[in-house]
Amino acid sequence: MATYSTNEFKNGLKFLLDGQPCTIVDNTIVQPGKGQAFNRVKYRNLMTGRVLEKTFKSGEKVEAADVIDTQLQYLYNDGEFYHFMNPESFDQYQVAAAAIEDVSKWLVEQDECTVTLFNGEPISVTPPKTTVLEVIQTDPGLKGDTVDSSGKPATLSTGAVIQVPLFVKTGDKVLVNTERGEYLSRAKE
Amino acid sequence: MSELIQNPSDPACSVFSRLQKRAQLLQTLRAFFYARGVMEVDTPILSAGTVPDVHLRALSTLVQVPGERDRQRFYLHTSPEYPMKRLLSLGSGDIFYLGKVFRDGDLSRRHQVEFTMLEWYRLGFSLFELMDEVAEIIGQILGDGRRVEKLSYREAFELHAGIGDIFNATAGECKAVLDARGIEIVGVDDDDKPLWEQLVLTEVIEQQLGRHAITLLYHYPAREAALAQVPADNPLVAERFEAYVDGLELANGYRELADADAYRARFNEALATRQTLGLESVPLDEHLLQTLAATPLPDCSGVALGVDRLLMLQQGYTDIKDAMPFGLLEA
Numbered sequence: 001m002a003t004y005s006t007n008e009f010k011n012g013l014k015f016l017l018d019g020q021p022c023t024i025v026d027n028t029i030v031q032p033g034k035g036q037a038f039n040r041v042k043y044r045n046l047m048t049g050r051v052l053e054k055t056f057k058s059g060e061k062v063e064a065a066d067v068i069d070t071q072l073q074y075l076y077n078d079g080e081f082y083h084f085m086n087p088e089s090f091d092q093y094q095v096a097a098a099a100i101e102d103v104s105k106w107l108v109e110q111d112e113c114t115v116t117l118f119n120g121e122p123i124s125v126t127p128p129k130t131t132v133l134e135v136i137q138t139d140p141g142l143k144g145d146t147v148d149s150s151g152k153p154a155t156l157s158t159g160a161v162i163q164v165p166l167f168v169k170t171g172d173k174v175l176v177n178t179e180r181g182e183y184l185s186r187a188k189e
Numbered sequence: 190m191s192e193l194i195q196n197p198s199d200p201a202c203s204v205f206s207r208l209q210k211r212a213q214l215l216q217t218l219r220a221f222f223y224a225r226g227v228m229e230v231d232t233p234i235l236s237a238g239t240v241p242d243v244h245l246r247a248l249s250t251l252v253q254v255p256g257e258r259d260r261q262r263f264y265l266h267t268s269p270e271y272p273m274k275r276l277l278s279l280g281s282g283d284i285f286y287l288g289k290v291f292r293d294g295d296l297s298r299r300h301q302v303e304f305t306m307l308e309w310y311r312l313g314f315s316l317f318e319l320m321d322e323v324a325e326i327i328g329q330i331l332g333d334g335r336r337v338e339k340l341s342y343r344e345a346f347e348l349h350a351g352i353g354d355i356f357n358a359t360a361g362e363c364k365a366v367l368d369a370r371g372i373e374i375v376g377v378d379d380d381d382k383p384l385w386e387q388l389v390l391t392e393v394i395e396q397q398l399g400r401h402a403i404t405l406l407y408h409y410p411a412r413e414a415a416l417a418q419v420p421a422d423n424p425l426v427a428e429r430f431e432a433y434v435d436g437l438e439l440a441n442g443y444r445e446l447a448d449a450d451a452y453r454a455r456f457n458e459a460l461a462t463r464q465t466l467g468l469e470s471v472p473l474d475e476h477l478l479q480t481l482a483a484t485p486l487p488d489c490s491g492v493a494l495g496v497d498r499l500l501m502l503q504q505g506y507t508d509i510k511d512a513m514p515f516g517l518l519e520a
Contacts, residue, residue: 007294029297033431033441034413035244035387037294038374055392057376057384 002064006039006056014046014067017054021046021065021118030055046116046123065118072115072122074107082107084115084122095122103127105160106178127178132187133157135172138164151183207504208514214330214500218287218307221326227283227309232272234289238474239264240271241459242415243466246293248302264471265291268493269308270416271477274445277310278484285309287496298508299437301497302517310491316428316444319490320405323432323440327403330499331434338402342409342426349394356410356425360385366393383412398433406431416455417443432494434502442492449481 004015009027016022026042037058044051046067056062072084072093081094082104093115097104099122106127107113114126138154154164154174162176164183173187219229239247245267251260266272269286276284290306311319317339324337340348346355350366363385367374372392377384398404407430411419414427428444446452456473463470500512510516 029295029300030391031295031297031300032244032387032391033438034242034415035391036384037244038388038391052373054373054375055388057374060376 003061004064005061006058009039009041009056014065015043015062016065017043017045017062020048021067021123023067025051029058046118049124066120067116067118067123069114069116071112074109074111074113076109077104077107082125084113084125087112093117093122095125099123100125103178105156105158106131106176107158108133129178130175130184131178132173132175133160135164135168135170135174138168138170140169154183204514207511210504211500211512211514214496214503215287217330218326218496221329222285222309225283227285227311228281230269230273230276230281230284230286231288232266232269232276232286234266234291235263236266236271236474237261237263238271238472238476240267241456241463241471241473243459243462243468247471248291248293267292268306270491270493271474273308273310273491274486275477275480277312277489278480278486283309283311296517299498301509301513303520304509304513305496306493307496308491308493310445310489312487312489314490316407316430316442316490319442319444319492320407320430320432323430323442323492323494324403324405326494327432327434327439327499330503331403332503335434336402338399338404340398340404340406342406345394345398345406346389349397350389352389355386358382358386363389383410386410395433395438396436399435399437402434404433406433414455415443416446416452418446428490430492437498437502438495439498439502440492440494442490444490445486447481447488448485449478452481453478 004013009024011024011027013024014021022043022045024041024043028040030038030040039056039058040053041056042051042053070086073087075083075085077083077097080097082097082100084093084095085091103125108131111128111131113128115122116124133156135154136157139152151163151165153161154168155161156176160181162181162183164174168174168186175184175187176182177184222229235250235252247264247267249262249264252263254261268290273284273286286306286308288305289303291303293302295302311322320339328335328337343355346352352358352362352366360380360382363382364379366389370393374388377388398406408426409429411425411427414429417427417429419427430442431438432440446455460470497509497512500506501509504512506512510519
């Protein structure tokens, strides 16, 4: 198994801690003039998403984690699993629904998503930054009320609910920022 | 260049404004010592011998010396201490160095491999007299009227970590302080008291030092004496201090060891530790040892101060490279 010594630590390095894949988000060298050096490390546990901190004695080693980001096409879900495919090799992957609870409302069939693989198994899914979705239900805007900036709620084809401007109607297609869950514009067909 | 300075919308303008601050600082520091009759010396950066201290890594380079078949290894100094001490032994009187030093591997928001050091030696000064001078110069540069706090190492552990007597505390007591604050450490043996003690200092105490003050932490444990005297009437502590402002270590000073035998003993101790840890051995500065053997160092205290860090604090920079024209990775 490949290992990394503390002097190889840098942001984005993927390593194993207690068997869990982690990525370094901040690495600060603590070097007292007359003392042992340490690395103060902030890292994200890729399974839980939590950011934690540990201080490593300089020279300590950690195991490298086999973690890669890959572009996969979302195919369908069968209620229990979400299915993805590598568009070049046609390899298929399935992800437990529970693992992508937070992002499933942005997944559109055929869209390419970033899927993070740990030991070849998907552990997280990042949908495209923006996506086009159809409004399946929203109340009609009140006539003349075009100044109110707070907008109104709209339910989209994937089940996501976002705030849209009053002029948006049921059946419109809208461009959405998936990171913030925000309406960007009406989509041209 | 003058065009850039006149155009405030140009990003280069802020670079030059920062460099002007730096130039002013260098000038102020020089003026401080010239006014007190302390002579500036620009000692060599390259030397055949180097520092054996386990925690310092000197860079080295190969030099073609006429008459030698193979190129000879010379080390870049990590501080001008050894040649300055030779000058003191030879009768230079009070001296200071203001210039670059190099420490391999040190790169963070508070460290650069190449940085500017102010180091000076005062004949006949006690540790406390030198601490006063360090506080005076830092106070003058920062100019914000902050108070001066003198805190012994033992008092700091009591005040900021709740350890009453650090010299007799156990590894477990030190570790408990870190555990209580949720600080997780990887790679330190449970019974390694000196290292747990160091971690309490760097992870818990340091950030509390120099708050609205210039804190002078003094009387370090004797095992961290480096080249400081250990007083006969109190062999637990070394005559060594560090200065802190806003949690940042700014200066490190000693009441200096005087005779060659003491130097050789401390150097050999460090070389033995290097061997135990599997680090490569380094050649000692034999010129220093020979000079001291002929004439011991006069009674003096000396201190090294990080100039880039001082500018960081004066200007409120969060990364040390903002205090320099270019950082290592931009150079």
